[in-house]
Amino acid sequence: MRRILNVAVSHGWLLRNPFDAGESLIKPGDETPRERILTREEEERLLALCEGARKHLKAIIICALDTGMRRVRSSNSNGLTLILNRA
Numbered sequence: 001m002r003r004i005l006n007v008a009v010s011h012g013w014l015l016r017n018p019f020d021a022g023e024s025l026i027k028p029g030d031e032t033p034r035e036r037i038l039t040r041e042e043e044e045r046l047l048a049l050c051e052g053a054r055k056h057l058k059a060i061i062i063c064a065l066d067t068g069m070r071r072v073r074s075s076n077s078n079g080l081t082l083i084l085n086r087a
Contacts, residue, residue: 037068047062
């Protein structure tokens with residue numbers, strides 16, 4: 001989110017980043033680092049699983065891939081977690 005708002009400011013779409021007004025709730029050093037990024041082949045395999053009963057997940061997965069969304073915690077199990085863990 002931080003990056004999106006900074007890009008919007010640099011393009012003149014926003015006057016300022018609203019998160020720059022105060023102290024950050026999450027410090028970059030406190031964030032959990034990403035372990036790795038899916039390869040193009042892994043992305044294609046994952047999207048290929050979005051057929052039939054899983055068709056509705058395709059848009060969510062594309063959004064997750066394009067924004068760098070992190071894996072959902074296993075304690076919040078849902079259909080998206082299950083399909084990601086099977087791929």
